[in-house]
Amino acid sequence: MTWKEIAEAFKQDPIVLIPLGSMEEHGPHSITGDFLAASEIVKQIAERTGAYYLPVIPFGYSELFRGYPGTISLSPNTLYGLLIDICESLMEHGVTKMVIFNGHTGNSPIIGQAARKIKRERGIMVASINLWQSIPMEFKKHLYGNSFNPSGHGGEPLTSVMLHLYPEDMRMDMLAGWRNQQEVPEWEGFRIHSPATVETEDIQFQVYLNMEEISRDGILGNPLAASAERGEAIVGELVRRGTALVEKFTQANTIVK
Template identity: 35%
Template sequence: MINKIRMAELTSEEARQALTAEAVVLLPMGSLEDQGIHAPMGDYLAADLMAVEIAKAARAEGVATFVAPVIPFGGRDYFDSSHGGISISHATLCGILDDMFACLNRHGIRKVMIVNGHGGNVPAITEVTLRWRQKAGLFVPSMYLWQVAYGELPGLIGPEQAAKSSGHGGDPLTSVGLHFYPDLLRPDLIRPAPEGAEIKGLAISGFNTVTVDGARIQVPIEALEATETGAFGCDPTLCSAETGDRLVARLAAIGATLVRDHVAPGLHD
């Protein structure tokens, strides 16, 4: 098996030899938005590195796994208020995914898995993967990293701490960042998320919700109106590189199992 993992590093001859019908390709996706005033905006950095970790773990199981170039811009949502952030429309993101699937499918590369790091990408992923299943029998699973991580955190650090540290701008991404690229974070800026934000006399309960008589109601607000620090509903001071180490190992194991037992054998209709 060739040592190179990233598709971009393959020569054209290496690609012809390595990217066969048996190869698995991981497609990392993320965003460029406010991840908390202490953290780098590009969560696609973590998604890309996480895809490499999954590929390494899958290769250790004997599966030829490669990582496609990351899609760095996320689907547009309430994080458009992030200063310096760049997002793209749902239609544009669908178009990018469509074109990538078409190119891979043309060359017989049909064992594909998405490694996603942004909630705003989910609608486009759902639309495009369903379309390709219907028209070409392509069955592409998507591992939404942080959604999986939220479910794993209580078992890794305990339910009580997980409840306090989990949230946008906190766990899992801040701890994962402390594992992958600690030099890019600003520990001096880490502080608990602000509370008590309101809009039009209503208590803000999420990045696109308010609370009315105990019920959460969706409203057209932006992230900056919910929190001035990018963190919401969590205490990022509880995040740590140790938690990040454990999360990365667990996510890599889950991803490699999915690749080995399901993607590599073929999931086509």
């Protein structure tokens, strides 16, 4: 769009979608750019709702994956400032409805901090959704049956999503000989729940591990449960849910002062 076209569009109080992801390892089989998935999902939502969307922000906060070549990690301050600058640039020209579609969980705390600053200082409520965590458990059970939650970094749902969206770039052959871990990984005798959390009995606490301390190949999950068919179903569900969110948020009063 030209700036003239954008100026006319902004007069209609439109909703603007901001796709955000990361560029980080997802195992030896998957391309590093999970931001591509967020971008495609947002594009499909915009096509269905008439919303406008920005070019995807390809980099995120990926500190714990920096041990793997190809990972590009922004500092928290950089990502925070980037989000503030983007939203303020939109608001300067009358945009009051913005939704961040986040394709990387590590970005979530920083998104929250930026959104609260904008609300406090500019009086605008910015919404966000974590794409992968928004997939309901019942839908996972429908897709995976008894192994209904093979989630994890380098596993599901992203491997299936990328097999659907970018099959020519995936390298499932690199998983030859790989076997899903049967034993729960440990650190100093504590069970590893996630790269940031370990547990003993029913108590969890944070230790902030790097991914290479947990898995040399960068996988904490089961990529062997993936398929392009599942990926198509996941993308379809996320687009359906995102469309409903955008349609409802379009009617919301996001001006809080």
